[in-house]
Amino acid sequence: AQSVTQLDSHVSVSEGTPVLLRCNYSSSYSPSLFWYVQHPNKGLQLLLKYTSAATLVKGINGFEAEFKKSETSFHLTKPSAHMSDAAEYFCVVSGNNNDMRFGAGTRLTVKP
Amino acid sequence: GAGVSQSPSNKVTEKGKDVELRCDPISGHTALYWYRQSLGQGLEFLIYFQGNSAPDKSGLPSDRFSAERTGGSVSTLTIQRTQQEDSAVYLCASSLAVGVEVPYEQYFGPGTRLTVT
Numbered sequence: 001a002q003s004v005t006q007l008d009s010h011v012s013v014s015e016g017t018p019v020l021l022r023c024n025y026s027s028s029y030s031p032s033l034f035w036y037v038q039h040p041n042k043g044l045q046l047l048l049k050y051t052s053a054a055t056l057v058k059g060i061n062g063f064e065a066e067f068k069k070s071e072t073s074f075h076l077t078k079p080s081a082h083m084s085d086a087a088e089y090f091c092v093v094s095g096n097n098n099d100m101r102f103g104a105g106t107r108l109t110v111k112p
Numbered sequence: 113g114a115g116v117s118q119s120p121s122n123k124v125t126e127k128g129k130d131v132e133l134r135c136d137p138i139s140g141h142t143a144l145y146w147y148r149q150s151l152g153q154g155l156e157f158l159i160y161f162q163g164n165s166a167p168d169k170s171g172l173p174s175d176r177f178s179a180e181r182t183g184g185s186v187s188t189l190t191i192q193r194t195q196q197e198d199s200a201v202y203l204c205a206s207s208l209a210v211g212v213e214v215p216y217e218q219y220f221g222p223g224t225r226l227t228v229t
Contacts, residue, residue: 036220043116044203044220090155099168100145100218102155 002027002093004074006103013081014111019063021076021106023091033074034092034100035065044090050074061085086110114138116221118204124227125194133189133224137206144187145207145218146179150200161187162210194228201225 007022035047048059091103146158181187207216
């Protein structure tokens with residue numbers, strides 16, 4: 001069975017400063033990992049995905065994540081936060097039957 | 113092009129009543145998924161369909177929940193004898209197929225907000 005743990009339920013940063021949203025996963029085999037973003041009153045949107053190719057994955061809106069097997073982590077980062085980045089972020093792990101397990105979510109607040 | 117659509121967008125029902133939630137996937141997507149998003153519970157996977165078949169129904173919370181898909185397209189999630197703990201946003205997603213080694217990207221609908229009073 002696979003699962004993810006998002007280590008922070010809420011992260012607050014100032015506009016223009018770096019963003020770090022932490023995710024650790026547990027999987028009995030090579031996982032596929034995703035980050036989804038959910039803006040208020042909108043559906044979930046895929047930010048990026050890792051599927052055993054390059055360990056550093058670049059996504060939309062300047063986000064990227066690095067798969068670290070030794071640390072079982074897949075943290076999401078962005079060099080400079082923008083006000084429009086304020087949203088809920090979900091780390092997701094998927095097995096070979098597309099059974100996707102979502103983390104509890106991290107709410108990102110961006111202060112002006 | 114059209115994305116995943118769900119109806120109704122909001123549903124308020126009395127405890128004990130049955131409800132039906134509908135999902136229209138993206139045309140051509142053979143895989144369809146149902147999730148539930150509860151306050152404080154995160155996003156919970158319920159069931160997926162490959163075509164009209166649901167290989168694993170163990171994610172459904174109780175036997176009051178059922179789902180079907182017909183014609184490889186529209187899916188309905190039915191909750192019988194609703195309880196207050198069923199209140200949540202029910203999300204549907206679709207993907208081109210169910211990946212064997214690499215999952216396909218899932219596209220999510222806007223959700224149905226269910227409130228049981």
